[in-house]
Amino acid sequence: ELKVEQNPLFLSMQEGKNYTIYCNYSTTSDRLYWYRQDPGKSLESLFVLLSNGAVKQEGRLMASLDTKARLSTLHITAAVHDLSATYFCAVDIWDDKIIFGKGTRLHILP
Amino acid sequence: EAGVVQSPRYKIIEKKQPVAFWCNPISGHNTLYWYLQNLGQGPELLIRYENEEAVDDSQLPKDRFSAERLKGVDSTLKIQPAELGDSAVYLCASSPNSYNEQFFGPGTRLTVL
Numbered sequence: 001e002l003k004v005e006q007n008p009l010f011l012s013m014q015e016g017k018n019y020t021i022y023c024n025y026s027t028t029s030d031r032l033y034w035y036r037q038d039p040g041k042s043l044e045s046l047f048v049l050l051s052n053g054a055v056k057q058e059g060r061l062m063a064s065l066d067t068k069a070r071l072s073t074l075h076i077t078a079a080v081h082d083l084s085a086t087y088f089c090a091v092d093i094w095d096d097k098i099i100f101g102k103g104t105r106l107h108i109l110p
Numbered sequence: 111e112a113g114v115v116q117s118p119r120y121k122i123i124e125k126k127q128p129v130a131f132w133c134n135p136i137s138g139h140n141t142l143y144w145y146l147q148n149l150g151q152g153p154e155l156l157i158r159y160e161n162e163e164a165v166d167d168s169q170l171p172k173d174r175f176s177a178e179r180l181k182g183v184d185s186t187l188k189i190q191p192a193e194l195g196d197s198a199v200y201l202c203a204s205s206p207n208s209y210n211e212q213f214f215g216p217g218t219r220l221t222v223l
Contacts, residue, residue: 042201043153100154102151
């Protein structure tokens, strides 16, 4: 069964702290996406990871991909309130089918 | 550059009624997707178009759902008849091709009473 699992599903953290969101997937893929969704809004693309070992950074967010472990991480450095949102990973599997995780709802306390 | 446009933004109907959603993708984007998103869940693909061809409609409930993209540009998703369980947000996304990141529209929030 094809699965994309995110962990944790909900995270409440203090401003200034670091944390990591994990995305595990159950089948071979070498392309993974991270999206952000604010409440009542649509999805905004954050990162596209295209190969094993890929690492991308934008501001306080850094994403990485380990295709051998079938794992991607989204690391948050010195969190700020504006990063509060739901974060989705999406895995591109065979035949360009894309499967989304359930999302990690991130709440950053001021 | 204009983003993905969807209309209507909100729709409330009674069960057994028909409903249609419209999507205009970003200009030049060949690939168009329709997703369903339930509250607290990730988007689930309903159908993917490459130009005017539906290349993946395996998750589309064909007994009541239909979609078209006649000229390979804008697209319509229809539900007839709607059921209570169809209440969700329907998202349209587009990309230059299926190897690129997707750009999402604002979605249509459907409530079936």
